[in-house]
Amino acid sequence: xxxxxxxxxxxxxxxxxxxxxxxxxxxxxxxxxxxxxxxxxxxxxxxxxxxxxxxxxxxxxxxxxxxxxxxxxxxxxxxxxxxxxxxxxxxxxxxxxxxxxxxxxxxxxxxxxxxxxxxxxxxxxxxxxxxxxxxxxxxxxxxxxxxxxxxxxxxxxxxxxxxxxxxxxxxxxxxxxxxxxxxxxxxxxxxxxxxxxxxxxxx
Amino acid sequence: xxxxxxxxxxxxxxxxxxxxxxxxxxxxxxxxxxxxxxxxxxxxxxxxxxxxxxxxxxxxxxxxxxxxxxxxxxxxxxxxxxxxxxxxxxxxxxxxxxxxxxxxxxxxxxxxxxxxxxxxxxxxxxxxxxxxxxxxxxxxxxxxxxxxxxxxxxxxxxxxxxxxxxxxxxxxxxxxxxxxxxxxxxxxxxxxxxxxxxxxxxxxxxxxxxxxxxxxxxxxxxxxxxxxx
Numbered sequence: 001x002x003x004x005x006x007x008x009x010x011x012x013x014x015x016x017x018x019x020x021x022x023x024x025x026x027x028x029x030x031x032x033x034x035x036x037x038x039x040x041x042x043x044x045x046x047x048x049x050x051x052x053x054x055x056x057x058x059x060x061x062x063x064x065x066x067x068x069x070x071x072x073x074x075x076x077x078x079x080x081x082x083x084x085x086x087x088x089x090x091x092x093x094x095x096x097x098x099x100x101x102x103x104x105x106x107x108x109x110x111x112x113x114x115x116x117x118x119x120x121x122x123x124x125x126x127x128x129x130x131x132x133x134x135x136x137x138x139x140x141x142x143x144x145x146x147x148x149x150x151x152x153x154x155x156x157x158x159x160x161x162x163x164x165x166x167x168x169x170x171x172x173x174x175x176x177x178x179x180x181x182x183x184x185x186x187x188x189x190x191x192x193x194x195x196x197x198x199x200x201x202x203x
Numbered sequence: 204x205x206x207x208x209x210x211x212x213x214x215x216x217x218x219x220x221x222x223x224x225x226x227x228x229x230x231x232x233x234x235x236x237x238x239x240x241x242x243x244x245x246x247x248x249x250x251x252x253x254x255x256x257x258x259x260x261x262x263x264x265x266x267x268x269x270x271x272x273x274x275x276x277x278x279x280x281x282x283x284x285x286x287x288x289x290x291x292x293x294x295x296x297x298x299x300x301x302x303x304x305x306x307x308x309x310x311x312x313x314x315x316x317x318x319x320x321x322x323x324x325x326x327x328x329x330x331x332x333x334x335x336x337x338x339x340x341x342x343x344x345x346x347x348x349x350x351x352x353x354x355x356x357x358x359x360x361x362x363x364x365x366x367x368x369x370x371x372x373x374x375x376x377x378x379x380x381x382x383x384x385x386x387x388x389x390x391x392x393x394x395x396x397x398x399x400x401x402x403x404x405x406x407x408x409x410x411x412x413x414x415x416x417x418x419x420x421x422x423x424x425x426x427x428x429x430x431x432x
Binding site for chain 2: 047137138139140141142144145146148149150151152153
């Protein structure tokens with residue numbers, strides 16, 4: 001009789017141990033996938049940052065070139081310089097991706113710089129002297145190219161964030177994400193008229 | 204919470220390119236296309252850079268930058284190791300053009316250079332309606348620039364090597380293994396037919412290129428320039 005009880009007790013322990021093992025495996029698997037996806041988001045983010053940096057680096061040269069033009073509208077390039085210094089004031093860290101407020105701040109500053117730049121490039125059309133300046137044309141091409149790269153990298157970043165956030169919100173991953181502090185990542189939001197909205201590909 | 208709006212304009216279809224020179228507008232003569240194609244294929248073989256030409260009629264208002272990067276990515280222009288692909292896109296009726304440069308060639312084909320090629324080499328000929336000459340000179344300028352970065356011969360046998368060895372492995376597993384097992388069970392001898400049947404499949408298509416284009420897995424990040432004429 002006692003032997004029988006002992007046996008069923010062993011059985012229960014084995015079953016519990018197996019269950020725990022299964023749970024551990026699930027948690028480890030989900031955790032690792034979260035790490036991989038988050039790493040992807042961070043990498044996408046660094047690409048975005050690179051391109052923004054690249055744009056910021058082009059600006060002093062651009063401003064100097066238009067400054068040299070006689071009677072060039074001062075406000076336009078002052079706006080660019082000002083917007084750039086605002087961008088520089090923001091301390092960019094990966095933690096920012098978890099914080100809607102600072103992220104929004106960063107995006108606003110960059111978008112502000114984008115519109116200041118595009119206003120400048122519109123005004124340039126009135127100065128034939130600049131349109132004939134090979135140095136300026138090169139700068140302009142580089143700037144346009146960088147804007148395009150920014151759009152590309154932003155779109156890719158958004159796709160990576162979408163992947164991460166979707167995975168993170170699913171059950172039971174949401175519990176694991178909560179336990180280990182995987183926060184939701186912020187998206188770039190398309191600004192009306194000035195920015196391409198992210199396009200979802202249903203392929 | 205997050206609004207992914209669908210683009211305003213219907214997305215034009217993204218073609219799968221089978222040649223280096225593709226003209227969907229019937230502007231160039233067949234002999235001209237063949238010549239460009241052969242030239243770009245040779246350039247790939249000699250330098251490993253993949254430069255692809257695509258001519259289409261219209262984008263229906265869709266942004267050329269979005270279309271061109273999707274074409275470049277879908278067709279994986281350039282090699283996987285170097286990302287050394289270039290797409291030269293001409294949208295004839297919209298009078299738009301773009302040079303899309305792969306990551307690996309960005310240092311030598313800068314945005315400024317792409318822009319200058321479009322404006323100085325290509326546009327003057329396009330304005331006169333001489334598409335062939337404009338394209339030829341544009342491609343030549345791109346080739347000259349690309350050589351500065353990557354310049355190594357491609358072994359054509361290497362083509363598709365991974366896929367082919369996988370196919371061979373599967374064929375071996377499906378056909379040869381049972382044959383071996385059977386021959387062991389049967390005590391050997393009679394199942395020789397299986398062996399030959401098994402290997403026949405894998406030997407058929409080595410080499411792979413008959414003047415055709417096959418993307419090498421290159422990636423793009425939006426580098427290059429757009430222009431018009």
